[in-house]
Amino acid sequence: MKVITITKAGEAEAVDTGFAELVQQKSGKELRQCYHCLKCSAGCPIAFAMDWIPNQIIRMVQLGLKERVLFSSTIWLCASCEVCTTRCPNEVDLPTIMDTLKEMAIRNGIKSQQAAIQTFHRVFLNCIREYGRIHEVSLLAFYKLLSLNPFEDMGLGMKMFRKGKLSLWPSRIQNVHELDAIFRVFADPKRSKT
């Protein structure tokens, strides 16, 4: 957690004055009413590991500090557990806003410090496109290899296998072409930069 210091004009970092409006438009969620009561951050189970706590992200969006927000770890660490949404007195939907910010970071080609999480999401979605469902062994193997951490969780994986929790071979759903169509329509069209 860091403290934002707004320095004198000319020394402050780049401010994108239209950023808050753009985030609201893309997420369909209001964020200007946030008056930083900190209920979201106090309840957030992941706040201890974030570089900026949840309301600080909202504050930085309000201030137009686009780069800091899109490069932050916080947006990738949010677990979407909805404690913040539930407790916010102003009905700010933080998880949806965090999702919008992640999507904007991807579209802007930003590689965050949480690149492994981005890799995981890519592998996960590829698995759905290929098989229609998640095959845990493929997911684990590809993710751990691509994140250059092949031995993490290997012992746990073996234990799970012995307990009959993992099937070695993936099975494909029948109409996997419908999923391919979904990916072609919703994920592949050329994306405009935001």
Next chain:
Amino acid sequence: MKLSYFPGCSLHGTAKEYGLSTSAVCQRLGLELIEIPDWNCCGASSGHSTNYLLAQALAARNLILAEKQGLDLVVSCAACFSRFKKTDIALKENAELNKKMEEIMGVPYKGGFEIRHLLDVICNTVGWDTIRKKVSNPLKDLRLVPYYGCVIVRPHEVTQFDDEEQPQAMDNLIEAIGAESLPWSDKTECCGASLSLTRVDIVKKIARDIIEMAKEAGAQAVVTACPLCQANLDMRYGEDGLPIFYFTELLGLALGIDGKSWLDRHITDPLPLLTSFNLVKRG
């Protein structure tokens, strides 16, 4: 009573014990589950974290398939449940999304059915009275904490189920099967499962905190209603953890169903606890 059923990917893999105990319990309670034919993964965190429309579309295909069955839909996994509830709202509000899905699936989505979590159906449709009457093997003296986690109850506008901060359904279910449900601090804390494979450090701390609080409350085991919560708490604590049950596993035991086929699959072995209470036969 017939229901459409979405088990989700986990119940065919890491959460086989949830799938097996769900089938056995529902059969005993007179719930006929008709699995949605050819269902696909709901998209989970990776969908909604990276592409809003793709996430809606992945969930929407299942909802369109479910609608064809003409029955209310029951979902076992908290994450799938949350995705479906949100997509149901999105499809009704976003005509363009619905139209694109119609082009792929051949039919539009109208959504004239209810989407409910399995815990809700068992607690509120089957109900305590029926369950109490059917219990033949009460789990007497077992001290349990109910663990709801995050999106089974949150946010209420989406889930339409129980209280967001102090839910009671599982507490009452635990009492109905003869065990003791203890009050505790972490019943709606998130387990951090979406980071389970990517940030093991964070998830280990969260799982540790939750189980420490369960121990402090005097619990002998934790009861969950989500495959991600169960897996995370069962796998990420390390040695000396508590057994982490699915509510269906304990309900099955109380209904007199032999749970060998699912109780064997836990990482933290629950059999020493259950045999010490004579709830399963030794050996």
